[in-house]
Amino acid sequence: MIRITNTLSGKKEELRTLEPNRVKMYVCGPTVYNLIHVGNARPAVVFDSFRRYLEYRGYSVTYTQNFTDIDDKIINASNEEGISSKALSDRYIAEYFKDACALGVRPATFHPRTTDFVQEIIEFVKDLEKKGFAYERNGDVYFDVSEFKNYGELSHRNPEDMRAGARIEVNEAKDDPLDFTLWKAAKPNEPSWDSPWGKGRPGWHIECSAMSSSLLGDSFDIHAGGNDLIFPHHENEKAQSEARTAKKWVSYWMHNGMISVKKEKMSKSVGNIFNVRQALKIYGANALRMYLLSKHYRSPIEFSSERMEEAKASFKRIVNALEEINKKIGDFSCKEDAFSHEWRDRMIEALDDDFNTPQAFSTLFEMVKLAHSSDDKEKLYQMKTLIMEWNYFFGFNFEESSSSSSKAEPFIEELIKLRNEARLRKDYKQADKIRDALKSLNVEIRDSAQGTTWRWI
RNA sequence: GGCGACGUAGCCAAGGGGUCAAAGGCGAGGGUCUGCAAAAUCCUUAUUCGUGGGUUCAAAUCCCACCGUCGCCUCCA
Known part of the structure; x- marks a missing residue:
């Protein structure tokens, strides 16, 4: 029986899937405005590997990993380059697949991108508005946290404490500092879509809710991502999804730990990233x-x-x-x-x-x-x-380490032959000279009773 | 300040009431192999689990306090 530590309960729980022998899984993917770093690779590799393990254990896994392709950073980067945000995100999605593939990460069942789900997002926000969980201010739409009674359940926080914390940005338009944006009114030089609230674009959290419900249904088994997403991202996703359906959204929340460099979290904003x-x-x-x-x-x-x-x-x-x-x-x-x-x-x-x-x-x-x-x-x-x-x-690639063929091979073989001739006549000075020469060409010599073999270092 | 995680050999890292005088990896020391090396391999390498109390027949494992490190509370995988 597979057991998973569920962030929601804080405990290890037995995996009981919604449908027999089937796991529906959603992993938060990258915002595509540059190359991914090792920190981003961790959830990609770990959850890919876990997905394969679930398959190994007999489950059929529907694996979804999104690309966030509409976001302030993408807009800024594309404006700097003078290209569209679509062109920029297309480029880094392609780069992502290169890295993921090289890492041995299998493509997901679905790779949704936000811009392909704007219509679904609008419908989602309309639903929330209809049910009294959202309100509009000057073309922005906010989620009303006070209407959702389980807010804080995932991140184990008390909304009262957070309000008292007073580190939350003050935004005059919001009724409550904890309320978060579902839909943003358009600003100049930004991609925008028509909506009942005028031209605008989706907020950050809403995309995962809308895409997962479109692709996996109102409820699914596993939602995964970095533990830095627990609050506010996942808490907000959960709130809006459950507010909309009044059903339990996700059964198991899995969160990977952060990668650090010299005891400090690896992140783009700190600038200590390694691609x-x-x-x-x-x-x-x-x-x-x-x-x-x-x-x-x-x-x-x-x-x-x-x-x-x-x-x-x-x-x-x-x-x-x-x-x-x-x-x-x-x-x-x-x-x-x-x-x-x-x-x-x-x-x-x-x-x-x-x-x-x-x-x-x-x-x-x-x-x-x-x-x-x-x-x-x-x-x-x-x-x-x-x-x-x-x-x-x-998911190792055992082929990778086998030597690559090269034009230099006959030349190397010839040198080895010369060296062995020298060894036979006990001219070790000459033999060692050849060995050193080969070493400087990154060729490693291995003498054994069965003869001499070599490999690239 | 609030919430959470963690502290195990030189380093990395599992274990999480008795079968633990604590798995595995890296490194180091020694052996085998070799002309010498390299590579490979074998052996050795924690009576002890941050500190101090407590619970128990029994604690690295549970409880309390303290010290230290990190993460989240703002974009972040």
């Missing part, structure tokens, strides 16, 4: 996945080159084990027996428990160790099969 593009180039996708999954998804995690090198090194241990197994068993194959069942049960036990990936890796590495010390072909074959099977949710 996924750069990280992929320096460390590779496998190391990045290993890094992101090596700590429990709810905990904060520190980003540094030390952490990344560590992830890279530990990933290599898995690759080495696979190579070792292949060497030992060749194309031997057999049926699985109790051995597989036992290890599979351990893996499932770890991941069923709120997707405990560190525990899962612990199990995997125990098996890796066993693979090195075993000569039992039947067991080795089963280990290999399990590693491949589990890779369905770990």
Whole structure:
């Protein structure tokens, strides 16, 4: 039985889906005005991986991840470049898919973008207005928090405390500082749409409510995102959605922890971001996945080159084990027996428990160790099969690390031949000279009893 | 100020009343291999879980206090 920590209750709960064997899931995606950074990659990788795990466990998953393509920052950035906000967001959606794909993140079932759902958003706001949860002021429409009695339930806050907090921006037009914008009246040089309240555009929170209800229905199973979205974003989404339908909107709320750099949250506004593009180039996708999954998804995690090198090194241990197994068993194959069942049960036990990936890796590495010390072909074959099977949710690319072909290869082979000739006549000075030369070309030499092999570093 | 999370070996990180003298990874030290290396692999590396009390036959795990770190309360994954 899968258990998930639900932010709403603050506890681990058993997963009980609305429909049998089916999970409807919505993950908050990026605002597309520049390249995504490692912090944005965390929910993308973690929840993609969790989605695959749910599939592995027999669920059919409808996975939705949105793009926010209408927002102040997009408008500002596009005005600066002198292009339309559509052109700008199109560009960064394409860039997002490049990074996500390189990271091994599978495309979602649906990738809605706000501008394709403006009509639905308008209908949504009209509904709220009709039901007395919204009011209009000079072309802006606000949600009336005082009308929704469970406000604060998700973020475990008391509206009274927040009003007393007095850090909330004062906006004369609002009846209550906690009220939030559903629809914004158009300003000059901004994209806008016709609406019953005049020309304008959607507020931020409303898009997720409107798109999820259009694509997944009035209620669905899992809503996920970074824990910085709990308040106000998710609290507001929940309020407006439940105000509209009077039904429970989401069963399970999952929130990932933040990535920090030198103990400070990685974010665009702090300016300490590290692009996924750069990280992929320096460390590779496998190391990045290993890094992101090596700590429990709810905990904060520190980003540094030390952490990344560590992830890279530990990933290599898995690759080495696979190579070792292949060497030992060749194309031997057999049926699985109790051995597989036992290890599979351990893996499932770890991941069923709120997707405990560190525990899962612990199990995997125990098996890796066993693979090195075993000569039992039947067991080795089963280990290999399990590693491949589990890779369905770990999502590593074991092909990536195999050497890339190059025009230099015959040249390298020739040098190795020369070096081995030198070694045979015990001219080690010459042999070491060739080895150093190859090393400076990023070629690593491996001598063994079976001969010399090499690889790119 | 309010709400929440966290503090486990040199570092990262699971565990969350007894099976824990605490999983796994990185690093380090030693061995195997090698002409020497590199790579790989094997072994070793926490009587102890921020501090002080308490509950219990039994606590890293529960309770209280304190110290420290972080997040949210404004855009943010």
